[in-house]
Amino acid sequence: MLIVIVGGVLIVYLIWHVCEFKRRYAALSKMAGPSSIELFRNILFATPGKKWQQRRKMLSSGFHFNILRGFIKTFNDVSTLLVEKLNTDCTGHPINIFPVIGEYTLYNISETAMGTKLTTNEKKSQEYVKSVFRLGEILIDTLMSPWLQFFPTFVLTSTYWKQRKLLKTLHEFTGDIIQKRKKHFASTHIINSKERLALLDILISAQRSMEDIDDDGIREEVDTFMFEGHDTVTSCICFTLLMISNHAEIQNKILEELDYIFEKSDRHATFQDLQNMSYLDKVINETLRLCPSVTRISRSSEEDIQLPSGYTIPKGCIIDLHIYDLHQNPKIYPNPEKFDPERFSHENVLNRHPYAYLPFSAGPRNCIGQKYAILEVKIIVSSILRKFRLQSVDTLDNLKMIMHLVLKPSAGIKIKFEKRTVEL
Numbered sequence: 001m002l003i004v005i006v007g008g009v010l011i012v013y014l015i016w017h018v019c020e021f022k023r024r025y026a027a028l029s030k031m032a033g034p035s036s037i038e039l040f041r042n043i044l045f046a047t048p049g050k051k052w053q054q055r056r057k058m059l060s061s062g063f064h065f066n067i068l069r070g071f072i073k074t075f076n077d078v079s080t081l082l083v084e085k086l087n088t089d090c091t092g093h094p095i096n097i098f099p100v101i102g103e104y105t106l107y108n109i110s111e112t113a114m115g116t117k118l119t120t121n122e123k124k125s126q127e128y129v130k131s132v133f134r135l136g137e138i139l140i141d142t143l144m145s146p147w148l149q150f151f152p153t154f155v156l157t158s159t160y161w162k163q164r165k166l167l168k169t170l171h172e173f174t175g176d177i178i179q180k181r182k183k184h185f186a187s188t189h190i191i192n193s194k195e196r197l198a199l200l201d202i203l204i205s206a207q208r209s210m211e212d213i214d215d216d217g218i219r220e221e222v223d224t225f226m227f228e229g230h231d232t233v234t235s236c237i238c239f240t241l242l243m244i245s246n247h248a249e250i251q252n253k254i255l256e257e258l259d260y261i262f263e264k265s266d267r268h269a270t271f272q273d274l275q276n277m278s279y280l281d282k283v284i285n286e287t288l289r290l291c292p293s294v295t296r297i298s299r300s301s302e303e304d305i306q307l308p309s310g311y312t313i314p315k316g317c318i319i320d321l322h323i324y325d326l327h328q329n330p331k332i333y334p335n336p337e338k339f340d341p342e343r344f345s346h347e348n349v350l351n352r353h354p355y356a357y358l359p360f361s362a363g364p365r366n367c368i369g370q371k372y373a374i375l376e377v378k379i380i381v382s383s384i385l386r387k388f389r390l391q392s393v394d395t396l397d398n399l400k401m402i403m404h405l406v407l408k409p410s411a412g413i414k415i416k417f418e419k420r421t422v423e424l
């Protein structure tokens, strides 16, 4: 009898202990913010089914042709600042272009996603820039370290406290911007406004038309853009500049195209100019084949999938799709290591399976920002090439790639910029 009573008390105590632990754990998590992995799980590219469908529909209007056209001015202005920086700080000696390009793509995404210029020297902006960079690094540390994915062990590390501080900076900054933008548009129907719209404004507008998104939801999506639309584009621009610096003939052909379009003037690029950069387009495509910013994507099977080969992928299986390896398949791309923009001639593209080239993925969950990305990459790369000739320092063979959010070489990419003397 005594054993039964003691056993019963022990079981009740254990249940109470587990419940209390769960309660404290939830309270602590809320206070501290989620682990980096949970943080990223809440945003569009990692959200499951129904919530994703609703958010994707809402965000699609932000990437409408007319909205994208409005971003061209920002891309041009930021590129002008970048060229000025290269002009004063970076000519004559090799520099690692990753941090430089990364800073300016962040300016672009901040202005187009949040309607906020980070180019100012304001302390808050600078702190925000640092927090975005540092949180990206913490996410990678987390992916590589199982103990950082489990809250009770994560909370014991210094990474937890650093992340907590960084998230506070990030959330205060974006929260403040969201409130300011909401006030600014309080009495107008922003979608009909003549003002240039940021992606954030589309979300505020959706909220006002009673769509199911609260302030936290808006902040989650703004965070998505800040992370998805920054590192990916930086990697693409840096590898494009690398490949151009390594291939003098290809560089000459791009310069010919740009000099023809701009007649060697200083004017900003228009939407039509960007459409006319057909050779640069092929060079960017070939760069994204050899060096895709996103090297692999994952899906989970919701049902058994019968493959034509006879294999069955069981329900609940995680399927990794290796974009990098697909793009190196010699059956699709003979001599795959060769950099050859002509693989993207109209004729060659027509003769290839549409799923043989997937830098932006495919299907309903493909990259929502791909048109945005190509416009931005073209404006930055063409602005640089109109002013500088690129001299090869690093080559693809001597770079050691690392596991990061996107494809990245461990020691960055070094290039030498030589001022062009354009004859009029």
Ligand code: HEM
Pocket: 044, 045, 046, 056, 224, 225, 228, 229, 230, 232, 233, 236, 292, 293, 294, 297, 298, 358, 359, 360, 361, 362, 364, 365, 366, 367, 368, 369, 370, 372, 373
């Ligand atoms: C060269 C630049 C870029 C590359 C290579 C790229 C690549 C990708 C890929 C491969 C995916 C699919 C991930 C998956 O299937 O799991 C994706 C998704 C996504 N991308 Fe991009 N991206 C780029 C630029 C951008 C930009 C500039 C933005 C926003 C301004 C953006 C926003 C997104 C979003 C929101 C998703 C999630 C879409 C969804 O789940 O519905 N991306 N991107």
